[in-house]
Amino acid sequence: MSNINTLLQLFSELSKEEKQKFLASLSAKVPSIPTEFTSETREEYLTKLRFSKQLICPHCGNTHIVKNGTHKGQQRYLCKSCKKTFCVTTKSLMAYTKQDLSTWYKYINCMMNKMPLRQTARECGISLKTSFDWRHKILDALQQMANSVKLDGIVEADETFFRLSFKGNHKKSKTFTMPRKSYKRGVKGNKIKKRGLSKDQVCVPSAVNRNGLSFAKISNLGKPNLMDIKNVLDKRIEENSVLVTDKNYSYKIFSELNSLDLVQIRAKKRTEGIFNIQHINNYHGKLKEFIRSRHGVATKYLNNYIVWNNLVNYSKGSFEEKEVIFRDFVTSVNTYTKCKTLPHRNPIPVLRRS
Numbered sequence: 001m002s003n004i005n006t007l008l009q010l011f012s013e014l015s016k017e018e019k020q021k022f023l024a025s026l027s028a029k030v031p032s033i034p035t036e037f038t039s040e041t042r043e044e045y046l047t048k049l050r051f052s053k054q055l056i057c058p059h060c061g062n063t064h065i066v067k068n069g070t071h072k073g074q075q076r077y078l079c080k081s082c083k084k085t086f087c088v089t090t091k092s093l094m095a096y097t098k099q100d101l102s103t104w105y106k107y108i109n110c111m112m113n114k115m116p117l118r119q120t121a122r123e124c125g126i127s128l129k130t131s132f133d134w135r136h137k138i139l140d141a142l143q144q145m146a147n148s149v150k151l152d153g154i155v156e157a158d159e160t161f162f163r164l165s166f167k168g169n170h171k172k173s174k175t176f177t178m179p180r181k182s183y184k185r186g187v188k189g190n191k192i193k194k195r196g197l198s199k200d201q202v203c204v205p206s207a208v209n210r211n212g213l214s215f216a217k218i219s220n221l222g223k224p225n226l227m228d229i230k231n232v233l234d235k236r237i238e239e240n241s242v243l244v245t246d247k248n249y250s251y252k253i254f255s256e257l258n259s260l261d262l263v264q265i266r267a268k269k270r271t272e273g274i275f276n277i278q279h280i281n282n283y284h285g286k287l288k289e290f291i292r293s294r295h296g297v298a299t300k301y302l303n304n305y306i307v308w309n310n311l312v313n314y315s316k317g318s319f320e321e322k323e324v325i326f327r328d329f330v331t332s333v334n335t336y337t338k339c340k341t342l343p344h345r346n347p348i349p350v351l352r353r354s
Ligand SMILES: [Zn+2]
Pocket: 057, 058, 059, 060, 061, 062, 079, 080, 081, 082, 083, 084
């Protein structure tokens, strides 16, 4: 016992980051989920997670479902509404996968640990391509979860910017042409001297509250206007919440349109009574660091990295709690991403073309 007490005391003295790191190192070694599933226990387990309340047709969402025999030992269902059949993995992330459920859970653990693709592939015994496909299938799906977020209480909002990046859009590609000349790092005269906001800057309006809820998305290139802020944040904040922003006129109009109480903080002044914009600044700091740690992210995947960051780095809860939420989500969500479409994604996914 005394050993444990000592350990607990030492643990309590760690910083928040050190604690997370420590817990992450533990859970990376001790998977908490059964390592082996038989085909029966797998089906039972998936059914429990995916159709916990009732059977829902993954094609049309209807609940008038009847059993429709079995195929290769797996229960099939028939939707009385759309007349299509399905099984427990239809339209799920696990559809068409030969990989075991435990491999998926190992993969989630790697994502919780923000592990690079190559290392993740090694850990899970999957190919680099599968590692890449899974990451974006999962994050595409996670965007569905992000889309249901509604912030309340004291909400801080501001925008942040990322340099436009065409990383991964191959020169050899027949479908992609570079919209501008590529920058050569360190070449004299090539350095961007432009100050302020050029059209090379991807604008990401963001909002966070004090309970760890966050929402952010690419809106446009360069400086945002009211429409850009609306495109991302409209109806994402509960009415009568307090919106804290800097002195930007667009947010004033935005708060009126969304029935929010507005507190605006003058430049160079960090607080206004009990209100401040430290949480949103902190959020942007973490997001930037996360993107930097990936050595830059292609703009076409930036929204995916934002939701990843929001879950792992910003939302409240312990590492373990979040991992369980993430795992259950991945097991039960409907996916709409086809792997073969990933490389053809719009290189600049802005909501406004200027
Ligand atoms: Zn249906």
